[in-house]
Amino acid sequence: MLTARLRTVQWLSPTGLKQLGYREWGDEDNPRVLLCVHGLTRVSEDFDTLAQALSATHRVIAADMPGRGRSDWLEQGALYAVPTYVSACVALVARANAEHLDWLGTSMGGLIGMAYASMPGCPIKTLMLNDVGPSLDLAALQRIGQYVGKSPVFLDKASARAAIRSISTPFGPHSEAQWNQLCDSVLVQRDGGWTTHYDPKIGEAFQTITAETVAASEAMLWAAWDAITAKTLVIRGEHSDLLSKATCQAMQSRGPKAECVEIPGVGHAPTFMQDDQIDIIRRFLA
Template structure:
């Protein structure tokens, strides 16, 4: 695993977005973008597998997460700004890429793939689609902005096991990996690896459904749509309507909600086989 970084221009000035990179530098690129409160290290298992098949896998930490810079204005923590940062990375790569996006990472992927001249060849949308119901948005709003300080890694791991139980049946080693890569030093112990201010745009407004149908209609590349069978964010009817399009393949993961962790062998194989086409 290597580390990389790019300076990108936001409305508040230039900041650094960092990423984790696997595989040969001349391999066909795969960009893996994490969910709202996570980081690029969530994709370690998937990236290791894809790198073994010769792919160059780049897993950025979105602004305000992981090793990337925090932003001075909390209201900048919105998809359009993340897309701006990711576009600087895509300009650096300067060629076709495949995209794996979990939740927020999938929203960013749709936003980019809806634009003329975009570089995305194939895209995996992990438990996110054209419509997010109000109830799911309210759940996200309610758990953001209440980030505690933990005394140690086991305490943080226990929190992740509770909050992210919908990731599915992960092994003890996988939960520990998520905990270890989710920690940053904080006064009195350790905290989660993101700026608590990422909650500001969501908490500033009343929860309402997120309708991205107009955006989705412009996405015409091959898409693998993965749905956690118990997901409250990607509803069955939304997934079915999206899968009616000839360029979309739908796969459902039993025993998972929002969102499948893409860490076990079956889920990794599902993604790898789609991207190999």
């Protein structure tokens, strides 16, 4: 098994210099770079299985977004937003010395990728969005807001695993070992027990979501979508409550006119720990 190289890069946040943690697999001199960005409460380790499978053809890099995993936290909850994350990713791409790159973003990571790919001169040539698009479901966002940022402390690891697993059931079927990996990667020991790895302030934005704020966000996201020129793939979980079939159809007809693939038996969002899901990425990159 190929061990990830754990590294950090310094980037300029709105409040000063911060450290961004990231993992890297594969040949350090490989010019074919795949940058993977996780979802809202997840971490870079989510892409370990995928990176193992693709490391022969790609240098795979996965970042812990600010406020998560090994990366520094930010002073204000309002700073946990797409423009901030894009700035951190620009520093990481510069560190990687990647003239061109492929991007795989899950949920929040896909929104970051859309914003980055819409900019003139962006190095993203292949964009893969995992269960996210320019239209966002209000009820799904409110569902996420019910747990994000709460950060309870559990007395033992078994209870913590059970809590993480209960909110992660939309990920679909996984083996017991895979579930333990998905749970353990987002748990840390703190305050005499086990809790989530991220800054609770990332949940603040979800407490003020309204239909009006979602509509305003969607208008900006569709404008970004229409500016993207990268070859684009959209992956949707069959039972996703965040990305609808109607949105996928619209994404096929405008902007980069994406190819869309649906994964059966999965909600929000596929984890790319299963061979059939990995093959979707492998085929698109080929």
